[in-house]
Amino acid sequence: MEHLLCWEATETMEHLFLFCPVARALWDLSGLEFLGQGLPRHTFPLFLRRVMGLIHRPELFMALAAILWRIWRSRNWVVFEGKQFGIEALMRQFHQQYEEWVNLPIDRVGTPHRQTICPGAPSADLSVVCCWDGATRRGASSAGGMVLMNGTREVLLARGIQFPGLVDPMVIELLTLREAINWCLGLGIH
Incomplete structure (x- = not known):
């Protein structure tokens, strides 16, 4: 199946969350270190291990989770609801999600x-x-x-x-x- 966010490649977890131009733009705009750097293209489990290694830093862990969640939600909006969006909207949604999670009393x-x-x-x-x-x-x-x-x-x-x-x-x-x-x-x- 073609990846519906960028139409450039077959959809895999690695492409969806790490290497898709839409995902890379979100990673770049977030200011967070791109944890997929240096990973082969078929190693999403290694990426998840890198993320889980940051669990002792809750704000950073939540920011990474918010990026992954926004990418997943955006993919589902395109697939199931036919919605389209720009990277700016995706970035706003990421920031809102992160603030909501971090600021829960x-x-x-x-x-x-x-x-x-x-x-x-x-x-x-x-x-x-x-x-x-x-x-x-x-x-x-x-x-x-x-x-x-x-x-x-x-x-x-x-x-x-x-x-x-x-x-x-x-x-x-x-x-x-x-x-x-x-x-x-x-x-x-x-």
Whole structure:
């Protein structure tokens, strides 16, 4: 299938998110480092690993997620609704999405626990698993959560969060990740 944003190539994940002229223009205008630099054209999983390596920097991680989300949404508008747009409109939508995600008040998603778990335990022996549920059911309260486990996968601590009124899965996922990071920092895990 031809890529419908630029009509230049077969649509692949790499082309859609990294190498399409529309995507590259968005990356260039965003001022963010282009994480696809030096990657072969069929390595989207490597790109995602680079993005996930930035999860400890929530604002940068959200900016990258907002770019990817805007590209995906724009592609779907063209494919399913026949809408056309310019790069300036796409850039405005990216900025609006990013500001919305970054500026969500912390009290909408709960207060991180302030307790120490396993004092002195190396962070490498601990892992945190995040999940969300219910974000696609209109009118339903969405929930997110995280579980802290030790090296033997024993659950040490769990935390749930409610997201009343939010239904956008990407927003719920990002908020859950942000809260998991804050939760780990509050627990002294780095």
